[in-house]
Amino acid sequence: MTPEHTTRTDKTGNSFDVGISCPEDVPSLLEMYRTFSPRPASQGLPPEDHETCQDWVKNLFAIGDNLLAWRGVRVIAHAALVPDISGKSGEFVIFVDKSERNLGIGTHLTRFTLERYRQLGFKSIWLTVSVTNYVASRLYRKVGFVYCDMESYERTMSITLN
Numbered sequence: 001m002t003p004e005h006t007t008r009t010d011k012t013g014n015s016f017d018v019g020i021s022c023p024e025d026v027p028s029l030l031e032m033y034r035t036f037s038p039r040p041a042s043q044g045l046p047p048e049d050h051e052t053c054q055d056w057v058k059n060l061f062a063i064g065d066n067l068l069a070w071r072g073v074r075v076i077a078h079a080a081l082v083p084d085i086s087g088k089s090g091e092f093v094i095f096v097d098k099s100e101r102n103l104g105i106g107t108h109l110t111r112f113t114l115e116r117y118r119q120l121g122f123k124s125i126w127l128t129v130s131v132t133n134y135v136a137s138r139l140y141r142k143v144g145f146v147y148c149d150m151e152s153y154e155r156t157m158s159i160t161l162n
């Protein structure tokens with residue numbers, strides 16, 4: 001099985017941890033979102049209003065699996081997987097703290113999530129991304145997501161896990 005927590009190295013050679021979160025991580029995660037910029041960053045998320053943002057995070061912990069990256073005790077990235085009703089597929093979202101972007105952290109956290117769900121027997125993972133979100137699109141294509149449609153401003157991508 002995927003380890004609960006593991007150490008990875010970013011593009012500058014500094015280490016950070018990735019792992020599965022627990023409810024005790026919520027305050028540290030909310031601290032990341034308190035100073036998150038821009039807010040919203042993508043598709044209305046994370047919510048600009050602090051209380052709405054808190055509710056959004058709490059809801060993700062209620063309905064999904066949450067995976068984090070840490071530097072020491074500080075949360076620097078958050079990914080969530082919300083399973084579909086089938087229990088074999090789910091929607092993925094990811095947010096990396098502004099000061100930690102472009103270091104490979106999003107890529108490591110996404111790969112950690114994909115490996116976890118592959119081992120849990122999921123068949124696929126999907127997401128939506130804005131056409132102009134070049135960084136996210138680059139990350140998703142790099143780890144194997146493919147476009148399901150090319151028409152709208154917001155595109156769906158998916159990856160088959162096997």
Ligand SMILES: CC(C)(COP(=O)(O)OP(=O)(O)OC[C@H]1O[C@@H](n2cnc3c(N)ncnc32)[C@H](O)[C@@H]1OP(=O)(O)O)[C@@H](O)C(=O)NCCC(=O)NCCS
Binds near residue numbers: 095105106108130138
């Ligand atoms: C999108 C996001 C999660 C990416 O996380 P990250 O840790 O910065 O991503 P990584 O460093 O692992 O990978 C980014 C990739 O985009 C590339 N990139 C950077 N700027 C780019 C640009 N302008 N155009 C295309 N690619 C770009 C990087 O070179 C890197 O690819 P590489 O590793 O092959 O060189 C992060 O930027 C973020 O949180 N953005 C705001 C929220 C968001 O948009 N979330 C996604 C919702 S769909």
